[in-house]
Structure formats: structure tokens, C-alpha cells
Amino acid sequence: MKDTSAEGDVRQIEPASPGQPNRLPGGRLDRATTLPFTFDGKAYSGHPGDTLASALLANGVRLMGRSFKYHRPRGPLTAGSEEPNALVELRSGARREPNTRATTAELYHGLVATSQNRWPSLRFDAMAINDRLSPFLTAGFYYKTFMWPASFWEKLYEPIIRRAAGLGALSMKPDPDEYDKGFKHCDLLVIGSGPAGMMAALTAGRSGADVILADEDFEMGGRLLSETFSIADQSGADWAAQTVAELSSLPNVRLMPRTTIIGAFDHGIYGAVERLGDHLAQPAQGTPRQVLWRLTTKRTILAAGATERPIVFNNNDRPGIMGAAALRTYANRFAVTAAPRVAIFTCNDDGHRSAADLHAKGVKIAAVIDTRPDAPRATDYEVLAGAKVTDTRGRLGLTFAEIALADGAARTIEVGALGMAGGWNPNVHLTCHQRGRPVWDDAIAAFVPGGTLPPGMVVAGAAAGALSTHGALSQGAEAASAAVSELGNRTDPDNLPEAEDAPVAQTPFWYVTGADRAWLDQQNDVTVKDVKLSHREGFRAVEHLKRYTTLGMATDQGKTSNMAGLAIMAELAGKTIPGLGTTMFRPPYTPVPIATFAGRIKGRAFHPTRLTPSHYWAKEQGAVFVEVGNWLRAQWFPEPGETHWRQSVDREVAATRASVGICDCTTLGKIDVQGTDAAVFLNLIYANGFAKLPVGRVRYGLMLREDGIALDDGTAARLAEDHFIVTTTTANAGKVYQHMEFVRQCLVPDLDVQLISTTEAWAQYAVAGPNSRALLRKVVDPAFDISNEGFPFMACGEVTICGGLRARLFRISFSGELAYELAVPARYGDALMRRLMAAGQDFDVTPYGTEALGVMRIEKGHVAGNELNGTTTAANLGLGRMVSKKKDCIGSILSERDGLNAPDDLRLVGLKPVDPSAKITAGGHLMATDGPVDAAHDQGYVTSAAFSPTMGSMIGLAFLRRGADRLGERLRLVSPLTDLTVEVEICSAHFVDPEGVRLRA
């Protein structure tokens, strides 16, 4: 590069790429290829190897976003995933992706990015008025201001605040891309591919261990790509490339670039997000965009490196002010400078390295401002020892920095970029995901991993506080040798490549005295002033500070801000930083899209549905379906001319009660109970007795929880001395089965009894109505007597139908009519439904759905899920006498507690409106006909309600205090929610055929 320093104060940089004024020579770019892209509609170009941030900087764009609260103009602070500021909306349409860090977004051909949180434009943002109002918008502002009236919060305050303060907006369209999940196992997971991680992977890989090397970056090498150090006799970047080539050749090593380890979970499990399609306009055909991996590891080496910390001074957030090491990364790796003229503000030697590297690339160094009076000298540029940056200027980007010199004199320098070198913080995040608690290391004035690390994890390199290249290489090699030898592999004798081993001492310098409007957390707009206010108002504990000011609570979890905030609070509180403590880091390490957690589990797969055997037949009939548990059940079957569901349901009920109806009841849980002790077992499970149930008979059974509350109800049919079939409600099938297995295995392990769920194995149909027997006569083989005498109410048995198909027949009734349930192996379910419908033509057979089923069971006063609601006892249900006192059963003892047996307990009753046209709603409460309507005067509540075509009015089931003694009484049903007040009369819950004549017919 020719020397252009004579051309004036601002040295001209020879444009290495046309139209990219800030492009430098060198770097790790493919300059033969030019990638066009747009930002806020304006066209720019970059090269493969660029990030969006580096390409924008190359094009002279420093302003990339507006801040969260004050809408301050912001540019990138970093060159990595710790970035708080440069958040943009990437892509457009359904693929729009808000809050994407420009510093990690890989540039691709045709990339479209838009700035966010500004109106009407990034350069002129009307909401920047917040910055002027900042005296009012301090920490705790929302808590103090928007306190009352409470209803205003949802309606007024929150929408306004959300509009004014915020990040990007969602597209509100379904994500068109695929996401996936996967599982991997390895001996050793190495997190981070800088010198420590690379050396660890190489050492372990050569030993033959199964190794995964993961790095969030698209190019492996970590900090080696950003530095000019050499390793052995080549550049760090070349050594990294050579090592990647060797690792790629090893079949036992898997390299996972573009993969972020997001969390360290129990038992050596790590979460990882691999971005397969984020660097493309859209993912390749058949490739997921991202994969969420669950990595099961035996050992892990955390080589996550370190994050440079900024220095805090007034107006330290202007575009162009960034980490000094980030400037170095942009220069060395991305061949770009944020501005032609740069100053460095440092408190340690590392800042001078940035100055030297930038200078070597031809960037004009206006000054190196070093807080140390004994700062090292330089020959190529001015070093201001013992000086500090006190303020900056520039509305949309840095133009001037104001400096207080060692002698107290002030000086103003004109610069477009200012690098802050406050030292390095080890990236301890993943060590904290379980029980690790970082400890303070005075030598580097930073927290290093401490406490109990996740089992199997060792930390190496800068993440462990070893900040030299040699330190990283040797710690990586040692950690890997130790890990693989514990697993029984042997490593080669040490052949560590030579590298710099400069002693690293970090003198802490957190903030410039007098700084106030000085930003700590740039993503959440937390300033030094906020921390001072938090201290004054007593929020001094580190966790209180965090929540009161929101310091470190943004999506970057305060990677660049927490330390300075802690330092300032420690100073105000008169404590040391370790004395104040540190906040914890939690997964995920960087934000993860919800789509990635969902993977393929979306849409139908998110909520799978189970289909009944008659589903396709019902669909052909035009049935309307409803979800019950995971099942899709026919809700009703509309006929031509029916315009309202009530018409269909009323018809189905009337037709069933008049002749015969069919309903698919396959979804009810079926548990097969076998063994010589089956009856003994059921005696323990059910509140009522089953030991004496004869073979060929069914009995209604009520199960209690151990605390005496009803768990579930159903029937148990005894097919043989040692064989029962238990049915459960649809929703509780899994829970009851689990409960029965618990009792069997944990409480009565010596009983000879076996359980298996056969819900899916048998298709089962209720055939109900006065003509049900006549209909069944046409399908049940003649050898079987199903007359009222031969097969009475509550009979059961194995039969054959349709000329030899094995089936089970139960004479049970939910509707209150003469009724049966007929079960066949599930694969015959569809055929049986069609056969029953054909055979029933003579009787005008009617299929009915769950609505008609519900109406008929309310008419009959049968309890269901609404009544078995987890708060009701057998006594509440009117089934108190079923709880046998002659035997042990689950729930028996605790059901006798006084609290469950008060004289004014709730009892199940029926109710009907005094005015037959009035409405009854489930959920309404019962009050005296006059007097107050409040909780103190509450006498009960309605659980189920329906229009009864049989009664010609709405009817309901309710729990009412002393309900059994109050038949005929009038009460007021109120539902303040639906603004309903109806006078009702209490009656028996058995509206239809209370004597049970029909079902015994």
C-alpha cells in the first residue's frame, strides 16, 4: 500500500473493492465474487466471508439501528454474537426475521435487511424524543408511573409502551422453512474452535476418541482468524485452516461450524443449534434451516474464549464506538475499518495491539488514549498516557472525541471510530448453567469459572482465564489428554506448536469519573445514572440491581455490560466486585427461534389426533367432529335442511329414544385385567365391591384417589373368573392405567394380576334405543341368546357376529334406553359400522354424536367429566353408599374425613327453569331467590346443561348444598359472566325414566 499520510489528516484508504470505501487489503474474503445486498432499500455490495455488519461498514454505513428505549442511533459494538446494538430485520415476507445480529449474519447474494425500532426512518426517528425525555425515563420508571388504575395497564399503557420501546416485528405469517431435531453421542464435545478448542479437538481426535467440535462461527479458528499472531512458523489463521483439514480427515471427528451450544443440561447433555440455511437466501431443497441437537457427551471441554469489555464514558454509544478488538477483527479478518480515522481508548496492552494492527492495514490512528501513566510508547502514532475520553459528539455517528489529558488539559480529536479496550472477560456462561458460580481472579480482574462445573466439563483457554495463545494451546491439549485418558484412550506425547506467551495482566478500568449519561447495557439502554439511582433507592443486591434497572436482561444477557454495572454498584456500596457477587447466566447462550425448539412438531404434528374406526364412514356422512382428548369424535351428523346444530342433536336424541341410534364409543379407555387375583385387585381399585361379581356380568365402578376425591368412573365386565375388562372415561384412559399399574407394582406386588391397555385394539359401538335388541339380532349369530331373559341388563359375554367374527357384547346403557355396547377387533370397526347402519334401515337407525350422547346422559343424570372434576367426592356425586366399608380400597379411609362429610355438603341434583323457555348455563351459581349475589351466599354451581328434547326445555346438573333434601325448591341461577339470572326448580337428576324400566326392557 502506498503511503498516503501526506494527503492530510485523514489518510485515504485505497478502495480494495469498488464502492466499498472502507475496505482494506487482505482479510479472509473471496474478493473474486461480489455479493449485492440492500439495507433499508439501498443497494450495497460485499464479498463472501463478510457478515452484514462488516459489509455495511465497508460501505461506509455505521448507523444500523435505534436503541430500545431512547431510540439513540446505534452501530455495531462488537464483531460477534455478543452484539447488543446492530439488530436488524433480515429477509422479507414470511421469512422476515427480527432482531438478527448484523455481526453474525453471513452475507449472501441478494440479502435484504431493514432497520427496526424507528419511525419514520433510521436517520430521522421521531421516537428519539425519548432521549430528550430521559430524565423521566430512568430505572423503575414503568413501575413507578403506570401503577393505576390497574385496568389502564392492558388497555392503554402497555400498547403505547410496546410501540415506543421495542425491537423488531414478526412477519405474522407461518414460517415457510423446515426445522428439525437430532441426537448425537460423543466421547468428547469441544465447544469453541479457537486455539484452545482446536488443540483439544486435535489431541483427542488423534487419540481415536469420538469428538465433536462445535463453533457458532461459519469459519473455524475463533480468535486466530482475527489476530496476526503466528503459530509455529505460520499465521494463526493458516494453522487453523491446516488443523481443520486434518480434523476433517479423521473419521472419528465431527466438525460442526455454525453451531451454537446453547445450554449445559443434566447428565452430560448439551443443547446445540446448527444453522444449515441461515447463510442462504432460503435453505437448500430438503434441508432444514436449523437443527436443534441434543448432544449426549461423556466429557466436554469448554473453550468458549473471552469477550472484550468496553469502557464507560459519556455518550459512549454513538455509531463508530466499538470494542478495540472488534475493530481488529474487522480489519484483520473482514478487511474493513469502521472509519478511515480511528482512536483507541485502552487501559491495557491489548488496545495497543488493535492500534498496531489497524495501522499496519493503513488506517490512520489519531491517538491511543491510555489510562495508564506508564503506557507503552509507539513510533507510528501518538499515545496519550494517563488520558481519558470524557465525551463524544456526532448525531448519527461519531465525529469527535473529547479527551482529558494527564495534565488536566482538554483536547478534541476528530475521529470516525473509537475502539474501547477494557480488558477481557472469560466466557463462563455455560459453566453457570447448573451449579457453577464464577470466582474472581485478581490477576486478570475478571470472573473465571468456579464452583461445581457441570459434571464432565473442563474449561480451557481464554474461557478459563488463560489469555495468551500459548496458554490456550497448552490448556486445550492438557484438557483433551486428561479427558481421553479417563475414557481409556492414549494421547501422543506433547508436541505443542510454538506460540506467543506474553504475560497478560489486566488492570481494571471500568468507567470515567463523571460519566452519567454513559451506557452500560446498550441493548436495554441502562446508563451509569440508572445504577446510581438503583443504589440510592436501595436496590443494591446484584439480583435487585439487575431487575430494577434491567441491566443484563436483554437478549445478549449482558455479555458486554454486566461487569461495568457490577463494578459501579460495588464502588457505590463500598464493596469489592466479588463481594457484590455476579448474576447467573442461563440457557440459551444466544437467542434461539421458537421454530427451532418446535422442529417438526408444528401444525398437525404439534397436536396429533387419533381417529376412531368409524371416522371415515362418519366423514362420508358429513359429520362435524370435536376433539376429545387426542381423539376426533363425531359431534353430530347434520342432515340436509338442518341449519343449526341443535336441530341435528335434537333429532338424534329423539330418534334414539324412539327407535335406535348408534354411537362410536371406541375412545373410552379399555384395560384388560387378567390373573387369579384380578377380582381382589379390582376390589382395591374401586370404591365398590367386585369380588362377588358373577362371570358374565358388568358392574358400574367408581374409583377414588387416595385423598378420597373421585378419580374416574366406568364399568368392569367379568368375562371369566380371572378376566375383567375395565372401561375408563376417554380423557382419563392414560391416567387410570398409570394409577392401576402403580397399585399393582408398588402396593400389591405379589398379586397374580396383569394389565394391558386395549383401547386401540377394540372398536366399540353403543347401540341404544327400544329397537336396539332387534337390530343386534340381525348381526349377532343365532347361536347366542340375547333375549331379555338370556342376556339381561348388565350382562356381558363373548359372542360371534356376522357369521363368525369374534365380538364382545355388553348390555350397559349411558342413555337410559335399552342399550348395548358391541366390540370387535379394531380392524373390523369400519365394516361393523356400515353393517349396523345397513341392518338398521328397517328401524330408521340414526347415528348420533357426542352432543346427543351428552344430552341423553344429562337427561338420565349420569355423571361425566364435568362432575368428576377433581374436587368432588362419592358423597357429592350421590354415590356415597357405593364406598364399601367392609373392605380396603384406595381412598376409602380419607373419604371419611370430617371435611368431606359436612352436613351441608354439595349433592348432585337436577334443575330446570321455571320458565321453560329460559336458559341454563354450566358454570352458573345458585343463590336464594332474593338477597345478595356473592360468594358468601353461594349455594352451589351448575356443572352440565343442555336442551332436553325429551323435557322440552333446558335442563342442568348441579352441585347444591344439602341438595338431596331440597327437591322442589326454587333458586336463582346467576352467571355474572354471561349476565344471566334465571329462576330454577331443583329436581332429581334423573329426568328420564327414573325407575330404570327402559334399560331393563
Next chain:
Amino acid sequence: MIIDHPLFGPRDASEFVYLGDASLMDRPDWKSETAAQDFHAYAYLRDNPAGPHRELWFHEGGDRSWLVITRDTVTHEITRVELARDVARKQRAPQ
């Protein structure tokens, strides 16, 4: 988490559901004079140790076995996994 099932070896915790304290296996005698108090303690009173804890897990996505797992509630380390049925039988065996 990984649960080392006595019959199947290491399995992912997502195959299991959690119930709670293994003392639920020690169901009192319903005929005892103190049955009401005993069942109250059985149903409601639990230790909440910071450290090793014996607890019941159900292999719902597997063989439907109930397991007694000794897990450290502080570290989540699992030190022992037994079939609940074996444990229950041992408890019932004459001393």
C-alpha cells in the same frame, strides 16, 4: 437427564413421567386404630430433602414399569435405579 433402567439400560428422561416421593409405596394398614392419621401422613406429609431422594418414576414411553430412583435433588445425579416391584416385594418379605 438419563435414567439407567434396570432392564433396558440408559434411557432418555423424556420416556418417563414423575410421580414423587417413594414413600407412596408404604401405604398404611386400613384396619389400624390410627388409620385416619396414618393415611393423612401418607397422602400429604413429605420430606423435601436437599440431597439424595428416593422417588417414583413411571416408564410410560417404555415398558410401563414403575421405578424407584435415588436422585440427588441438588445435583440431579442419579445413584440408583430399581424396579419398584422388586423394592415393594423386598419391603413385604418377612424379616
